[in-house]
Every structure is written in C-alpha cells, then in structure tokens.
Amino acid sequence: MAAISPSVAAIRVAVRRVLAELPADGPVLVACSGGADSLALAAAAAFVAPRSGRVAGLVTVDHGLQTGSAERAEAVARWAEQAGLSPVEVVRVEVAGRPGGPEAAAREARYQALVEAAGRHRAAALLTGHTRDDQAETVLLALARGAGPRGLAGMPVRRDLGGVPLVRPLLEISREQTRAACAALRLTPWQDPHNLDPAYARSRVRAQLVPALVETLGPGVVDNLARTARLVAADNAVLDELAGGALLAARHPDGGLATKTLADLAGAVRGRVLRAWAHELGSPPAALSHRHIAALDALVTAWRGQGAAYLPGGLRVVRQADRLLPAPD
Incomplete structure (x- = not known):
C-alpha cells in the first residue's frame, strides 16, 4: 500500500474534523472554482464524507468574466461526478450591474449563488477552500484599511451565510499544501489569471507584499499573521458576549438606548453595543464604518446638543434627554 502524501492527509484530517461538527441532515456542498485550494478540498470531501456517513456535493460558479469560463466550470463538474461527489451543480451568474468594484461584485454574485444552491439541495453547510495564506492576506488588507479588531480577526472558520453555515476547513492549511495535495492526487488545478492581476489589491498583496515580508521577516510571517487573526477572534468573541449583555441592559421600553448605561461601559x-443596535435598526453591516459608530458614540460621551447621527440605509439617530432613539422618517 502506497504511503499517503502528508499534504493529502492533513487536508483530509481538517475536513473530517469539520464534518464531525456539522448537523447530520443534508449534504455538505463544496464551493469549487477548480483552483488548487478548492480542488484539494473537494477531493478530500469526496474521500472523507462517505467514510463519515455523510453526503458531499459540489457547486461551481461560472462568473462569465473570462473566455472559456463555461467550459472550465463544466470540466470541474465532470471531475466532481467522477470523484463520487453528488449533487453536482454548475451555476452561472451575472456580475455586471452589481454595486462595488468588479472583485466585490463577483464575490456578491458568487455567494448569492452558493446560498441559493444550498437552499435547493437543503445543504447542511457550504465548504470553501480559503487557506492560511488567504487568512494572512486578509489580515494585511485589514491593517492597510485601518480596520479594528473585527477586521484583524480575518475570516472566521464558520459563519452564517443567508441561513446556511459557511465553513472554511483549510484555514490552518497552507497554499503550498493544497498544491502538493493536487500534485499527489494527479489533479490539474486551474490557474485563475485574476489572482495575478495587479488591478486587484489582494493580488498585489499576494504577489508583492507577502513575498517581501517573507524575505524581510522570514517564512514564519504567514503563520504569525494567521495566528494573529485567531487570537484577535478569540478576544472578539468575549467582547461580543459582553456587548450582548450590555445591549440588553441599555434597552429602553420605547426602543431606544439609555445613555447613562452606555456611558458607564468601556469604550x-x-x-460593539452601538454597532449591534445600528444593525438592528437596519443599517447594512458592510456599509457601517468606524465614523458612523464614532458619531453615535459622540451622542453618548460628547453630548453638546448636536443633531442626528446619520447611518447607512438612510437612518438617523438622535438623542432625546437620557436616551438614543431612531429618528422618524
């Protein structure tokens, strides 16, 4: 019996660990572009799922942004069927006309398609192939944007996406390992030219910044950045729990928040309380920035009779005596 590749083994262990934590009902669906990361993940799911009493399928999204994208998506689907994955689905999306830049628009279209596919197949979870290298790049981008702890925590292993658990089993697996796994399994990954296109910030980080950091600080820098994300995420979880209790304590019967209770909290x-409340009011999380929270905070800690704080979504918050209230339209 041939020895198994260490990279193949590591990825299978990571997938097995995730599957053991998921609800038993419904298949798990691997989001697979055909790149090395998602292809290695899909191959591991095809091996591990039936041995764990699970059903694993695959969804590949054709964004229609490159010549031959439809053919590549069909090739991924054919491979998945041969590998024993089921259900297998190719989803074509329309990226043009969506808000944001091309990268953000493609991401929004992709995740929308994945959620809809998960609904059609009553999936227990969606699995994506984000690696430790992706996590390090995410931390660097967050630093460049001046993000707070939530941004520096990077990508969570698990989060809710439209009511479906989105799980990233490979966040402690390197990109080098996924490539080695594909080579060991004689799989030929697709090389997405967008990953090398300098028009995209992440591509520049990947091609220029990370190699420069490795050369300057040593090869451990990628692991250290990913570890930073895990440590900050753990701290965030505690702070979010505290904020949840504080939000309950600050609530006023009229739907507002008591400013005295808020003022007594650590900043x-x-x-976090103000951010969570803004979400409840209907402000889109992705559009809510530090300056919006700072404006709300000023109504609590620097009250001088100023006017409303304006939030994304066309919302206004005002202070009336001892509480914050959403202003009527």
Missing part, C-alpha cells in the same frame, strides 16, 4: 464594549 470597546460600548462601540
């Missing part, structure tokens, strides 16, 4: 907790 890090108060900011």
Whole structure:
C-alpha cells in the first residue's frame, strides 16, 4: 500500500474534523472554482464524507468574466461526478450591474449563488477552500484599511451565510499544501489569471507584499499573521458576549438606548453595543464604518446638543434627554 502524501492527509484530517461538527441532515456542498485550494478540498470531501456517513456535493460558479469560463466550470463538474461527489451543480451568474468594484461584485454574485444552491439541495453547510495564506492576506488588507479588531480577526472558520453555515476547513492549511495535495492526487488545478492581476489589491498583496515580508521577516510571517487573526477572534468573541449583555441592559421600553448605561461601559464594549443596535435598526453591516459608530458614540460621551447621527440605509439617530432613539422618517 502506497504511503499517503502528508499534504493529502492533513487536508483530509481538517475536513473530517469539520464534518464531525456539522448537523447530520443534508449534504455538505463544496464551493469549487477548480483552483488548487478548492480542488484539494473537494477531493478530500469526496474521500472523507462517505467514510463519515455523510453526503458531499459540489457547486461551481461560472462568473462569465473570462473566455472559456463555461467550459472550465463544466470540466470541474465532470471531475466532481467522477470523484463520487453528488449533487453536482454548475451555476452561472451575472456580475455586471452589481454595486462595488468588479472583485466585490463577483464575490456578491458568487455567494448569492452558493446560498441559493444550498437552499435547493437543503445543504447542511457550504465548504470553501480559503487557506492560511488567504487568512494572512486578509489580515494585511485589514491593517492597510485601518480596520479594528473585527477586521484583524480575518475570516472566521464558520459563519452564517443567508441561513446556511459557511465553513472554511483549510484555514490552518497552507497554499503550498493544497498544491502538493493536487500534485499527489494527479489533479490539474486551474490557474485563475485574476489572482495575478495587479488591478486587484489582494493580488498585489499576494504577489508583492507577502513575498517581501517573507524575505524581510522570514517564512514564519504567514503563520504569525494567521495566528494573529485567531487570537484577535478569540478576544472578539468575549467582547461580543459582553456587548450582548450590555445591549440588553441599555434597552429602553420605547426602543431606544439609555445613555447613562452606555456611558458607564468601556469604550470597546460600548462601540460593539452601538454597532449591534445600528444593525438592528437596519443599517447594512458592510456599509457601517468606524465614523458612523464614532458619531453615535459622540451622542453618548460628547453630548453638546448636536443633531442626528446619520447611518447607512438612510437612518438617523438622535438623542432625546437620557436616551438614543431612531429618528422618524
């Protein structure tokens, strides 16, 4: 019996660990572009799922942005069927006309398609192939944007996406390992030219910044950045729990928040309370920035009779005596 590749083994162990934590009902669907990361993940799911009493399928999204994209998507689907994955689905999406830049628009279209596919197949979870290298790049991009702890926590292993658990089993697996796994399994990954296109910030980080950091600080820098994300995420979880209790304590019967209760909170907790409340009011999370939370905070800690704080989504918050209230339209 031939020895198994260490990279193949590591990825299978990561997938097995994730599958053991998921609800038993419904298949798990691997989001697979055909690149090395998602292809290695899909191959591991095809091996591990039936041995764990699970059903694993695959969804590949054709964004229609490159010549031959439809043919590549069909090739991924054919491979998945041969590998024993089921259900297998190719989803074509329309990226043009969506808000944001091309990268953000493609991401929005892709995740929308994945959620819809998960609904059609009553999936227990969606699995994506984000690696430790992706996590390090995410932390660097967050630093460049001046993001707070939530941004520096990077990508969570698991989060809710439209009511479906989105799980990233490979966040402790390197990109080098996924490539080695594909080579060991004689799989030929697709090389997405967008990953090398300098028009995209992540591509520049991947091609220029990370190699420069490795050369300057040593090869451990990628692991250290990913570890930073895990440590900050753990701290965030505690602060979010504290903020949840503080939000309950600050609630006023009229739907507002008591400013005295808010003012007594530590700033890090108060900011989270205000952010969570803004989400409840209907402000889109992706559009809610530090300056919006700072404007709300000023109504609590620097009250001088100023006017409303304006939030994304066309919302306004005002202070009336001892509480914050959403202003009527």
